[in-house]
Amino acid sequence: METVRIDRSAPDAIDLVLTDDDPSPRYAARVSRDVGLGTPLLFLLGTLLGLPVYVVMRFAGAGWGPVWAAVGTAGAVGAVVPAAVAVYAAFFLRVHRLRFSPAAAPDTVALVRAARAARPRPLTEVRQIRIDRAVEEPYDGDPGPETVTVTLTVRLARGWVPPRPLPPDTDTTALYRELHDLLAPTVPVALFVRRHRRSVPPPPGRDYGALGHGGSTGGGC
Numbered sequence: 491m492e493t494v495r496i497d498r499s500a501p502d503a504i505d506l507v508l509t510d511d512d513p514s515p516r517y518a519a520r521v522s523r524d525v526g527l528g529t530p531l532l533f534l535l536g537t538l539l540g541l542p543v544y545v546v547m548r549f550a551g552a553g554w555g556p557v558w559a560a561v562g563t564a565g566a567v568g569a570v571v572p573a574a575v576a577v578y579a580a581f582f583l584r585v586h587r588l589r590f591s592p593a594a595a596p597d598t599v600a601l602v603r604a605a606r607a608a609r610p611r612p613l614t615e616v617r618q619i620r621i622d623r624a625v626e627e628p629y630d631g632d633p634g635p636e637t638v639t640v641t642l643t644v645r646l647a648r649g650w651v652p653p654r655p656l657p658p659d660t661d662t663t664a665l666y667r668e669l670h671d672l673l674a675p676t677v678p679v680a681l682f683v684r685r686h687r688r689s690v691p692p693p694p695g696r697d698y699g700a701l702g703h704g705g706s707t708g709g710g711c
Contacts, residue, residue: 494642494656496668503591504672505602506619508642508654509584529569536568537561585651588616588644596673616677618645619669622653623662625685632688 497505543564544557585603590596591610598610624639638658642665644651666681673679 494654494660494665496672497587498593500593502593503589504593504596506588506590506669507586508588508644508651509586529573532569532572533565537565539568540564585644588651590672597676613673613676615647616644616673617647619643619673619677619679620645621662621666621669621679621681623681623683625683627685627687629688629690632690634688 493507495507497507540560540563543560547557547560585601587602589600589602589607589610590613591598591600597613599613599616600610601608620643622639622641622643626637626639628634628636640656640658640660640662641653642656643653662681662683666679670679
């Protein structure tokens, strides 16, 4: 789970750090290693997907040599293509940081990926930074604890940075204030807090589907 933070270590820029992964070729190498662990399964899946082709080849009179060659080719494609896509996405697509500059009064933003930092763009390219905090409270007598879900989403003029799940103990108020003080009024920063009570489960052994009618479980005003 990511820990979003503000990095002010650079003299001429301020970074909104979206992931603690090192944005370097070492990160891509680690992703490659992780993907490689699933290569045998991907190879097997590729060979199974090619099963109709092998059957057609045999009915067409092809020998076992060409069939086994097709099996190997299908397995290799099934293993290599997903791995290459995963590495490319991690190295060239995933945004690690938003770099705002100059540090004193930011007016540009650059998306920092593992491969490189993109060309700085006007700060207005960032349309919104949204922090969502959802709290599910236990019902009376529920032995389960309260659960908290925190996400951060960055909406851009051309696309968006997918929501990042944050640790449940994230101080969302402090994060909101820091981002608001840094970027407002150019970039809207929003904090949404939602609370709801966990539904009470039906008593065991009761079949409510046999009642033969339904209805709304809630209402609005």
